[in-house]
Amino acid sequence: MRILVTGATGGVGRLVVDELVALGAQDIRALTVxxxxxxxxxxxxAVRGYLGRPSTLPAALAGVDRMYLAPLVKTNAEVCRLAAAAGVRRIVDLAGAKGGHWQPIEDGVEACGVPYVHLEPGEFMSNAETWAPQIRAGDVVRDGYGKSGDAPIAHEDIATVAARCLVEEGHEGLSYELSGPETLTRQDRVAQLGAALGRDLTYIDLPHDEFVAHLAQTMGDFATWYADGMAAMIDHPQRPVPTMPQILGRPGTTFASWARDHVDTFR
Ligand SMILES: NC(=O)c1ccc[n+]([C@@H]2O[C@H](COP(=O)([O-])OP(=O)(O)OC[C@H]3O[C@@H](n4cnc5c(N)ncnc54)[C@H](OP(=O)(O)O)[C@@H]3O)[C@@H](O)[C@H]2O)c1
Structure with missing residues (x-):
């Protein structure tokens, strides 16, 4: 069984490769520029190609049975059509909450007719890395909606679920909402990063428009949607869901543990 991992050097994709190796998968192909x-x-x-250039994909898809699909909305529908034409028999896609920014990923997958598993994580723990330049420069983090709460998830945990859904039976046709193990505000996360560093960090809220402008530097059009979501999660914080522990048989990575493992990013 040949498995193609797309975005294979990315934050999640690279770990999907590692998890597939750990699960004993024999025929792993990784798409990389x-x-x-x-x-x-x-x-x-390793095969040369990129989801954003679908003309590079037919060769990479030859003989592929199952595929991990990294989220790239702009070319997703065409990528899925190519996968179906190449005879791919399962797509495990990384999307997000239904009806949100990543919905076109799931739409494209379902439209192509290949059996699928949808992975629907919320906030990634790694999004905290956007605070790294400020934390390296001082003890204050200026960002938006410090009291908004969600249950961020580690790349490693998403990747482990993805790998299991690629090799195991019993997941096809399902959508897995994924979260980390605990609800934390953004202020909580900055405080936990401070604890990992042995420093007291202060979180200062930017006004909404400044927050959107700040986010837009890295997120582009996605920034307004993200900031509005943060605002809504002050009164309606995301609660942890049990999906990931049920699939993996272990609790998810805590943010405190993630912070300790990634502390050098913030030094
Ligand atoms: N709430 C959330 O935070 C949330 C929820 C759902 C999804 N997401 C999204 O999930 C994704 C996860 O990131 P990821 O790091 O696993 O994977 P990714 O961003 O989808 O893929 C990154 C890989 O694609 C390849 N690539 C080639 N050309 C590129 C280009 N011009 N721009 C960007 N990438 C290029 C690179 O690998 P090579 O150089 O090896 O080709 C890179 O390592 C992010 O896009 C994130 O926004 C986020």
Whole structure:
């Protein structure tokens, strides 16, 4: 069974490769722009290509049975059509909450007719890395909606679920809402980063428009949607869902643990 991992050097995709290796998958193919720089595990076949350039995909899809689909909305429908035409028999896609920014990913997958598993994480723990420049420069983080709460999830946990959905039976046709194990405000997360660093960090709320402008530097059009979501989660914080522990048989990574593991990013 040949499995293609797209976005294979990305935050989630690279860990999907590692998890597939750990699960004993034998025929793993990794899609990357530059195979010579990809630094993939021994035995993983690196093929040249990028989801954003669908013309690079037919060769990468040859002989592929199952595919991890990284989220790239602009070319997603065409990528899915190519996967179906190549005979792919399962797509495990990384999307997000239904009806949100990532909905076109699920729409494209369902339209192509290939059996699927939808992964629907909310906030990623790694989004905290956007605070790294401020934390490296001082003890104050200026950002939006510090009291908004959600249950962020670690890349590692998403990737482990993805790998299991690629190799195991019993997941097809399902949508898995994924979260981390606890609801934390953005202020809580900054405080936990401070604890990992041995420093007291202060969170200062930016006005909404400044927050959107700040986010837009990295998120583009996605910024307004994201900021509005943060605002709504002050009164309606995201609660943890049990999906990931049920699939993996272990609790999810806590933010405090993630902060300790990634502390060098913030030093
Ligand atoms: N709430 C959330 O935070 C949330 C929820 C759902 C989804 N998401 C999204 O999930 C994604 C996860 O990120 P990820 O790091 O796992 O994967 P990704 O951003 O989907 O893919 C990154 C990989 O794509 C390849 N690539 C090639 N050309 C690129 C280009 N021009 N721009 C960007 N990437 C290019 C790179 O690999 P090569 O150089 O090896 O080709 C890169 O490592 C993010 O896009 C995130 O926004 C976020």
């Amino acid at each position: 530059d195979p010579s720089k990809a630094r993939l595990p021994d035995g993983v076949e």
